[in-house]
Each structure stands twice: as C-alpha cells, then as structure tokens.
Amino acid sequence: MRQILEVEKLATFGGHKDGLYSVVHFDDKGKFYTAGADGFVVEWHLDDPNKGKLIAKVPNTVYSMCPLVEENLLVVGQNGDGIHLLDISSGKELKSLKLTDQAVFGIERFENELFVGTGDGWLYVVDLPTWTITKKVKASEKSIRSVAVDTKRKNVWVGCSDHTIKGYTMQNLSEVRELIGHSNSVFALTVTPDQQFLVSGSRDAHLRVWNLDGFVETQQDIVAHMYTINDVVFRKDGKYFATCSKDKSVKIWRTEDWRLLKVVDKARHAGHGTSVNRLSWVGEDTVISVSDDHSASAWKIKGL
Template sequence: MASPFQVQKITTLTGHRDCVYTLERAPESHRFFSAGADGMVVKWDLTQPENGELVAKVSSSVYALKFVPERNWLLIGHNQNSLEVLDLSAKAVVKTIPLPAPSAIFDIQYHVETQTAFLGLGDGTLVKIDLAKLEVQKVVRLAEKSVRTIALHPVKPEMAVGLSDHRILILDSQTLAVKETLEGHTNSVFTVAYSPNGQYLLSGGRDAHLKVWNAAQQYAEHTSIIAHLFTLNHITFSPNGRLFATCSMDKSVKVWDAETFKLLKVIDKARHAGHGTSVNKLFWSAHWNQLVSCSDDRSLAVWALTLK
C-alpha cells in the first residue's frame, strides 16, 4: 500500500553536547523544549529553528520535562533527588521539591483538574506532587524495578504505568490503587500512550513490540505488532489523533494509522537522512503538523509530513 503522505526533513537542530532524551511542548504551538545528558534545557522555535535558547542548566541528565500551562511552569526531572519547578516568565526556579529517595525521574505527567504531577522514579516508586502547595502528596512503591512511563486517561480518572519488570499497571489516578495488571511484554515497558478518545492504550519497550490494549474493554489485548528491530522508545499521537508515530533504538521513526494500526511510513537514515543512533523521543507539533525527533546523536530533526 502506498503511503498517503510524503516526508521531508526541514532542518537539523544542533547545540546539545550529549544525548538528547526528551522533548516537551511550550506555551506556543511553534515552540518546544529539549533536554538530555548535558543537563541543558533548550527552547526552540520552529519558525526560527537555528536559534535555540538555553532556559535552564541542571547538574545531571534530564530524562523528563513537563509543561504546566496554567502557571507557565516547566517541571524538570533530572537524575538527582529533586524536581525543579521553573517559572518560564521569570526564568527562575520557583522551587526545588525534594524526593523521598535519590532516584532518576524517568517520566512526568500533569493532571490539570487536580493540579497534580505524577513522577515515575528509577527505584520503582510513583510520586504524586501537589503543585498548588509544591510538595509531595503521596508516594507508592509499585515495583522493585523502575517506573519508566506514565499516561493519564483523557476521560476517566485512571492512569497507565509502564514498568521495567515488563508489566503495565492501570491505577485509579486519585487513590493510586491498582485496577488492572497487563502482562504481555517480555521486557521493560518504556512508553505508554492513550489514544485521544481514550479507547486504546498503546505500549512499547525493549521487546520492540507495539501492543494495543482496548481500554474500553478492561484492557483486553487488541493487537500486537513487531514494530521495530530494537527497543521501542516512545509513542506519540498527531494533533488530530488520526496518526501516531513510534521511535526506536533501531534509529528509525515510523508513522502509523491510528484506526487500523497499519504502518504508513518509515523515516530513517537511508531514505530521509535520519538519525545515526537511537531515536529517543518525539514531539508532534500542531505548527504545520511538524514532527520533531531527538537522538543519542546529540541532534534533533524536524520533519514535515504532507499529503501527496
């Protein structure tokens, strides 16, 4: 089947001095943040991509960022023992919130209605933070191994948590009680993402499989696809929800149909001058439907997906 769109590499963004691990939206649709092993948090503008602005520098690797629109804050998770809360207007750290134990922060998600942030830590704990009070509200030990990824259901008060012990837990997002345990992956789960309407939960990880769970039917497994050659690092949906993209340690980005789960496009080095090493995270911007990828090769790539 021919792909319905073509991919063009718009630009390569350079400036990071080490692996780039994470991307996050900014207040405006044409801007976003990146961070990685060099501890630098950089803001980029897709309309002027050559100039990155350093907004923060922390003392260790950054695996997770989360933008809090109501307060214009950026939550910075680095692998020390605290969460940095950066006020983007003042360009200053509002608070450094100490965590229960020194551990890497692998993921951060933010719940608007309750003004809480959820952190997934390397020691297997899930931390709930009250952003109104800027303090730790609850700590739950979910596993012996890392909590790698968190996704909040867009409609129901529940969340999915992917673990290094191969499991996915579905929790009540208010009580943090476990509602379901999904055991389908054969290795660490690195990424979970709900479809925008909440019908499906998608997951991927070290076993290179993309799994689709029917969230509307108690998370019954809907399909399982060998999506990549190596570790599947991240899954993200397009702004209109009709497509999603995956990226992998196999250096490729793949674009899929969100309804049929059929592969539509492979973006790689051979065909599109893609990344030379592991692709770690994706950000799909509403600005001209541009897809941004970041990699261990220290660069970011901006892709335009246009209908043929």
Template sequence: MKYEAEKLESYTGHRDCVYNVTGHSDENKFISSSGDGLLVEWDTRNSDLGKPLAQMKNSIYAVHFEKSQNRVWAAENFEGLHLIDLATRKEIANLALNKAAVFDIKTYKNLVFVAGGDGVITVIDSELMAFKKHIKSSDKSVRSLSINPVERELAAGFSDNTIRIFDLQTLELKKQINAHRNSVFAVKYSADYQTLLSGSRDAHLKIWNISNNYKLEEQMVAHMFTINHIAVNPSGTLIATCSMDKSIKLWDAQNYKLVKVIDQARHAGHGTSVNRLHWLSDENFVSASDDRSLSLWKVTQYEP
C-alpha cells in the same frame, strides 16, 4: 492514503544525548533536555542555537510542559524536581526526590506524577508543592506514564514487563497487565482515550482495548530494537513510534497499518537511537536523539 516525510531542520548545540522534547506556550517553539544538564528552548522559525532555560549538574531524562500553568517541570536525575515559569524564564520551585533517575513526568489538575528508577511513582500536590503519596508497586523502574482524564486513570509502564493502571482520584492500583516480554518503555493513551498503546524493549507495539478491560486488541513487531516512545498527533489520526534502531515509524491510528518509515538512509534521519517525539501540529513533529541533535519533520498526506 499515502504519506511523505521531509526533514525541515536540524537543531544542534547540546553536548550530550538529547533525551526528551516537550511543548511550549508558543506553538512554534519546543523545549529539549539532555545528558549535558541543559534545558533548551528552540524556535522553529530560527534554526540558530537555542536559548538555555536552565543548567543543572546532572542529566535530565524527564521534562514536561504544563500548558494550563505555562510552566515546565524538569527532573534532574538523582537530585530533584525543578519548576520553571515560562513567562519569566525563572525557576520558581524545586523539590528533592529520592536518589534515583526519573524517566517521566505527567500532570493532572493539581497533581504531578513522577516516574522513578526506584520503582516509585511520586505524587506531588503542585499547589502546596508537597508530597501526596509514594506509590511503590514494583522494585523495577517506572519508565513511562500516560493520563486518561476520561476514565480518570493513570497508566504506567514498568521494567518488570508490566503495565499498571491506577485510579487518578484514589491513587489505588486498579489493574496489572502482564504486557510484554521485556521492559515497557512507552505507554500512551489514544486521542479518544479508548485504547492504550504500549511499546517495549521487545520491539513490539501493542494496542489494548480499555472498554474491554484492557484486552489486547492488536500487536506487531514494530521495530528491530527497543521502542523508546509513542506519540499521537493532535487529531489522533497518526501514531509515531521511535526506536533504538535509529528509525521513526508512522502508523494509521484507525487500522494500525504502517504508513511511513523515516530513517537515515532515506530521509537523512538520526544516526543513533531516537529517544523522544513531540507533535507540534498534525503535520509537524520533533525528534530527539542520542546523536545530540533534534530534527523537525513535516508529514504530508496525499492520494496515490
């Protein structure tokens, strides 16, 4: 199979680097966060300026849409966690955190996991809006989190080059993997939760076999520079990676072969680091970049 990629739209309006993009209850919408402290809601049916959801004093690296509750968690760096109800577009809670950057947020049932630049994974009970545990297993930043509800595990990528696997019920450390030669910026479980994907400042993409005690199954030099994020489309057929090298790459999730490179020269892609990706459907995804813009992409599969 061959794949073609087309840029459908660009979204501009942020005044600083766009660090993150997440989902929305409306499948035609998505939410971005930026160094300008803005959370913005965008609509793929309308390319005009997005609608601000919140304005914060500091930059926002981490934002997460919690689908089951129709709400958005956003971490204001060096301040705290903000919870916004999408139906009312109002902030309904906030919680002060350690004075550190926050790089990722994930939710599982009533638990919220926050990845801190101080090496702490903060676990919050979202029903009580109270701290449940502070997991400190490194002095280096926690850069990325991924949830495996089947195995009930949390994977965390650290700047000490390791991946650590935690039990979602006991919150205890189950396994430590000396994964990369540099900081692990991205971890992502596959759609069937049988493998864990990881990306690093060493530009390598690695695939770990969960059923075989997280044994390394595949690895490749995927980009020229840091892999910032890994995203898997809803059906689990395509893996997308993005990098500081300004490119986005698509990989076949069955054999891990490269099927498409999306860059500035060939596709009018981003001019600087691509920080984050979010699949809206099996065919459409959004990318966020240091160039202060977001792009909407359409991926088409065809027989050669």
C-alpha cells in the same frame, strides 16, 4: 485506499553536548524544549533552528519534562535530584522537590496534580499549588520507565522494567489492573486522544494496544521496530501516531487500522545516526525527534 506519505526534513537543531532524552512542545506555533545528558534545557522555534535559547542548566541528566502551558512553566525531571519547576520566561528555578535518589523517567499532569514515575519503582502524586507529595505507591521493584494518564476514567498507568504495566486510580492509587504481555521493559506508554486505548512500546520492540473499555485486553501486538521502542506520540486528533526506536528510525502510523505508513531514517531522509529517544507531534503535520546524536530534527509529514 493506499495512503502515500512524503517526508521533508525541515531543520536540525544542534548545540547540545550530549545525548537528548526529552522533548516537549508548548503550543502549535512551534515553540519547543529539549534536554538530556548535558543538563541544558533549551528553547527552540521551528522557524528559527539556529537560535536556541538556554533556559536552564541543571546538575544532572534530564530524562523527562512536563509543560505547564497555562502557567508558562516547565517541570524537569532529573537523574538523582527529583523534579524542578522552571519559569521559562526568566529561566529561574522556582521550586524543587527531591523525591528519590533515582532517575525521574516520567512526568504527566492532570488538572492540579503531577504523576511522577521514578527509577526505584515509585509512583508519586505531587500537588501543584502546594508543591508537596500527597500520595505514593510502590509499583515495581524495578524502574518505572513511562507514565500515562487516562483522564476519562481517572486512572494513571505506569510501564515498568519488570515488563508489566500497572494501572491505579488517581483518587487513592488503589491498583486497577496489571497488564502482562511485553517480554522486556516498557519504555513508552500513552493513552489515545479518544481515551479508548492504551498504547505501549517496549524494549522487546513490540507495540501493544490495550482496550481501556471494560475488560482491558490486548487488541494489537505489532512487531514495530528492530530494537527498543522509546516513545509513542499521537497527533492531537488521534488519527495518526509516531514511534521512535533505538534502531535509529521514526515511524508514522495510522490509528484506524494500526497500519505503518512511513519510515523516517538516515538512509532515506538524512535521519538520526543513533538511537531516537523522544518525539513531539506539533500541529497537523510536524514531528520533532531527539536522539543520542546530540541533536533534534523536525520532520514535515505530507499526505496525512
């Protein structure tokens, strides 16, 4: 059966002074955060797009954020200045940790640990209660551009600028596997909510699906966009996912058969006019995108 989706643009969130590289949401009630090249970390609510609240101003470009939902805190990864722990109710910086003088491109949390990938190819493990580095491994001579955690098998995966994807055990960072298939930097990496597949997006514009059960191999190789794929995010139940690209579009896909259902772009939906860099899927049917055009947009996907 052919599935027909309709897209409604709910709002545009403007106010940043430069390109946006990160967006995270805290809950399905519509609170989310944006950050990018201007160093502003801004809190928004989906139902009130005109009232952005400046949480913090950090010195350098923000490429990544990680919400600590239960603690009401936000970890921000900066260019050249490590990671910073922000109290979002007060806007105060509680702690910082300088890992490297390179950019922090990926931060993922599992239990009481953060897994942080940096521009000089290191994967760091930071213990949250003590805010210290407990482990690290050199994954690549080039950048780690993306990080994903497989909570079922207790592995962490990194996508690198040397075109590879590498997997490590969370316990001691021993290498599990190297996945080769992309022909350029791996900018996007995520594990499906059912923990069965690793999905990667690259500067080669291909989306690859790797089976995490048993022998890891490519299940799908999809030419998904015209240019770099910057992000891949799943709906909470895993039935649908969204991708975004330097080609200025957001695409909605069905996981069951990896089928493209909808393209959201400037011509048809008053979408972004420049590269779309990050996504967040909120609740059942809302996708938030952030772009080089200094703005965030919220899209209601009807017919899922």
